[in-house]
Amino acid sequence: MARTLSESATLAVATPLRRRRRDWSGTLAHAILIVSVAVLAFPLYYALVISTQTVAQATSLPPTLLPSTAVVDNYAAAWRKAAMGRLLLNSAVMALGIAVGKISISLLSAFAIVYFNFRGKQFVFWMIFVTLMLPVPVRIVSTYEVISVLGWVNTYWGLTVPLMASATGTFLFRQFFQTIPDSLAEAAQLDGAGPMRFLWSFLLPLSRANMAALFVILFVYGWNEYLWPLMVTTTAEMRTAVVGLEALVPRGGSELPEWNVIMAAAMMVLLPPVAIIVLMQRWFVKGLVETEK
Amino acid sequence: MKRTVFRNRWLPYALVAPQVAITLVFFFWPAFESLRLSLYRASPFGDRLIFVGLGNFHRLFGDAAYLRSALASVVFSFVVTFVGLALALLLASLANAKIRGLGLYRSLLLWPYGIAPAIAGILWLFIFHPSYGILPYLLSFVTTYQFNWFLKGWVAMALIIVAAVYKQFGYNLAFYLAGLQAIETSVMEAASVDGAGAIRRFFAITFPLLSPVTFFLFTLNMTFSFFDTFGIVHAVTQGGPGDATSLLVYKAWKDGFEGLQLGFSAAQSVVLMAVVILLTAFQFRYAEKKVTY
Numbered sequence: 231m232a233r234t235l236s237e238s239a240t241l242a243v244a245t246p247l248r249r250r251r252r253d254w255s256g257t258l259a260h261a262i263l264i265v266s267v268a269v270l271a272f273p274l275y276y277a278l279v280i281s282t283q284t285v286a287q288a289t290s291l292p293p294t295l296l297p298s299t300a301v302v303d304n305y306a307a308a309w310r311k312a313a314m315g316r317l318l319l320n321s322a323v324m325a326l327g328i329a330v331g332k333i334s335i336s337l338l339s340a341f342a343i344v345y346f347n348f349r350g351k352q353f354v355f356w357m358i359f360v361t362l363m364l365p366v367p368v369r370i371v372s373t374y375e376v377i378s379v380l381g382w383v384n385t386y387w388g389l390t391v392p393l394m395a396s397a398t399g400t401f402l403f404r405q406f407f408q409t410i411p412d413s414l415a416e417a418a419q420l421d422g423a424g425p426m427r428f429l430w431s432f433l434l435p436l437s438r439a440n441m442a443a444l445f446v447i448l449f450v451y452g453w454n455e456y457l458w459p460l461m462v463t464t465t466a467e468m469r470t471a472v473v474g475l476e477a478l479v480p481r482g483g484s485e486l487p488e489w490n491v492i493m494a495a496a497m498m499v500l501l502p503p504v505a506i507i508v509l510m511q512r513w514f515v516k517g518l519v520e521t522e523k
Numbered sequence: 524m525k526r527t528v529f530r531n532r533w534l535p536y537a538l539v540a541p542q543v544a545i546t547l548v549f550f551f552w553p554a555f556e557s558l559r560l561s562l563y564r565a566s567p568f569g570d571r572l573i574f575v576g577l578g579n580f581h582r583l584f585g586d587a588a589y590l591r592s593a594l595a596s597v598v599f600s601f602v603v604t605f606v607g608l609a610l611a612l613l614l615a616s617l618a619n620a621k622i623r624g625l626g627l628y629r630s631l632l633l634w635p636y637g638i639a640p641a642i643a644g645i646l647w648l649f650i651f652h653p654s655y656g657i658l659p660y661l662l663s664f665v666t667t668y669q670f671n672w673f674l675k676g677w678v679a680m681a682l683i684i685v686a687a688v689y690k691q692f693g694y695n696l697a698f699y700l701a702g703l704q705a706i707e708t709s710v711m712e713a714a715s716v717d718g719a720g721a722i723r724r725f726f727a728i729t730f731p732l733l734s735p736v737t738f739f740l741f742t743l744n745m746t747f748s749f750f751d752t753f754g755i756v757h758a759v760t761q762g763g764p765g766d767a768t769s770l771l772v773y774k775a776w777k778d779g780f781e782g783l784q785l786g787f788s789a790a791q792s793v794v795l796m797a798v799v800i801l802l803t804a805f806q807f808r809y810a811e812k813k814v815t816y
Contacts, residue, residue, distance in 0.1 A: 255619075255620045256620045256621070256622050258617060258618070258620070259617070259618035259619065259620040259622045260618075260622060262614050262617050262618040263618050263622075263628045263632075266614060266632065266692075266693075266696060267628065267631040267632060270631070270632065270635055270689070270692065270693050271631070273643075273646040273647060273650060273689065274635075274638075274646070276646070276649070276650065276657070277646050277649070280649065288655070289654070289655045290655075291655070291660055292660060293655070293656075293657045293660060334541075335541045335542050335545070336542065338538045338539070338541065338542070339538060339539045339541075339542040339543075341538055342534075342535040342536075342538035342539045343539070345528060345529050346528055346529055346531065346534070346535035346538075347528050348535040348536065351535075354539050354543060357543065357546055357547075357551075358542065358546065360550075360551075361546055361550045362803055363796065363799045363800050363803050364550045364551075364553075364554050364796070364799070365750050365799060366750075367750050367753065367772040367775065367776075367792070367795055368554070368557065368792050368793075368795045368796040368799060369550075369553035369554050369556075369557050369792060370557075370772075370775050370776050370779050370780075370788060370792055371557070371560065371779035371780070371785050371788045371789055371792065372552075372553035372554070372556035372557040372560060372789065372792070373549070373553040374779075374780075375553070375556060376548065376549065376552055376553050376556070380548075391545065391549075392545065392548075392549035394541075394545055395541075395542050395545035395546050395549065395550070400542065415529075419529075424529075425529040425531060425534060426534075428529070450636070450637050453639070454637075454638075454639035454640070454641075454754075456639065456640065456641050456753055456754030456757065456758075457753045457754070457772070457776065460757070460776075461776075461780070472639045472641050472642060472754065473641075475641065475642065475645065475758070476641060476645075476757065476758040479645060479648070479758065479759075487654075487655070489649055489652075489655065492645065492649075493649070496642050496645055496646065499639070499642060500637070500638050500639065500642050503637035503638070503639070504634050504635075504637035504638060505637075506637065507633060507634055507636060507637040508630060508633075508634055508637075511629075511630055511633060514633065514636075515629075515633070518694070519739075
């Protein structure tokens with residue numbers, strides 16, 4: 231009894247104290263988050279500033295952290311020097327091709343696995359599962375062989391089709407379909423809807439959120455993929471933007487250190503995936519969580 | 524298990540056909556080809572393959588360069604994962620308060636995920652640049668030590684670690700913040716009343732309750748740092764100086780594509796395959812059981 235009393239007494243005294251401490255912790259929280267955000271933004275800001283400077287400004291010490299006037303020159307030079315139009319087009323084809331292709335293919339296979347009983351279903355499911363363990367890096371040389379046997383080196387087919395299948399998309403849709411009540415399919419069947427009708431008119435509209443989530447993840451993945459385009463393309467015209475950017479980095483001592491031009495090119499290359507994440511943030515977070523399950 | 528199933532003899536096969544075809548041609552075929560190639564060696568003129576049994580593996584594990592690469596990869600992945608997670612968890616715990624604008628902070632933390640690893644590497648390459656970079660410049664006021672990643676292996680390693688952590692850090696932090704917000708304040712207050720200090724509270728309550736988030740981020744970061752950082756190495760250090768940053772995936776690619784040692788590279792792919800299988804097994808073994816949800 232005495233203990234309870236003293237405890238409640240402590241509580242009574244502690245309450246105003248704690249409130250004051252919580253205000254302080256709110257300030258600390260804001261301070262920490264603002265510093266984190268600023269530290270994350272700094273490399274991008276720095277690169278952006280460099281992309282507006284002349285070579286002399288960009289390579290002088292102490293570094294200038296303020297924008298200058300060479301914006302148009304640098305971005306035009308980057309566009310010309312790297313054939314940026316073509317590179318960005320290739321990246322867009324690759325990112326969109328993978329995103330749309332993978333969503334379609336995994337939607338279909340998940341539909342088959344959830345809504346049909348067929349011989350070999352377990353085997354198909356197991357096969358799809360095993361692809362989780364075979365990412366690009368574990369089949370480096372042999373993949374190139376396969377692509378060249380097919381004659382797909384330096385083609386958009388080679389850049390997109392092989393990356394359209396994987397377990398994540400199928401698992402995501404499978405999980406989602408399993409949460410849809412059976413009564414929906416029963417009602418559709420009573421109304422005389424066949425399986426494809428059911429997929430198109432019922433499942434597809436219901437899957438929109440999952441498709442959007444998967445789209446963001448896959449677009450970013452396709453745009454930023456590096457090893458694959460490096461392997462299956464050998465000509466400058468078929469390179470993707472991220473791989474093409476590497477060619478601009480000055481390696482030898484004799485090259486002009488045009489860091490302003492590289493940074494201008496880097497800005498153009500990183501903008502699309504970053505913009506998609508910012509604009510479709512809700513779907514991005516959903517996608518991140520769902521595809522890792 | 525769905526009770527409602529559609530009946531159709533051939534439709535389910537047609538639906539899974541695209542995924543199965545791509546999986547067979549681009550996952551299974553190259554994987555078996557890797558396994559097969561790993562048992563062969565190209566003849567001196569590269570015109571035929573000579574069966575060497577486990578010779579490539581024998582050579583691999585006796586090869587000092589390969590063992591250095593393996594060590595570098597392990598160090599890289601663990602440092603990227605642990606530094607990334609520990610720092611994010613520390614900051615998130617300090618910043619855990621009911622504050623306004625959390626949605627805005629989340630946006631400002633998540634966007635770097637969209638930057639390709641190679642581009643994150645190039646941004647940091649310039650910051651670390653021995654002649655023009657801001658970091659060596661600032662450090663030169665403190666010490667006369669030359670932080671030149673062109674010459675010093677550990678500085679190059681630090682550079683790619685920083686670039687990799689940078690890309691992951693924002694969403695690590697965002698996920699920890701979200702996880703912390705979900706912990707009932709009453710639990711913390713009860714512990715507080717019981718006399719548990721901040722550190723005790725962290726280890727007794729916060730950390731165990733956050734274990735699902737930690738597990739999710741751990742697998743994500745390990746997979747990322749082991750398999751998706753090829754772009755950073757290729758675009759920034761190219762494995763150098765010497766072979767200080769020649770991580771396993773980069774080495775497998777370089778030995779296969781530049782060194783044209785197909786069998787030797789395939790053997791490295793097979794070892795990587797074993798690593799992925801272990802990581803996947805770990806993920807599935809512990810995902811359901813050991814972690815508090």
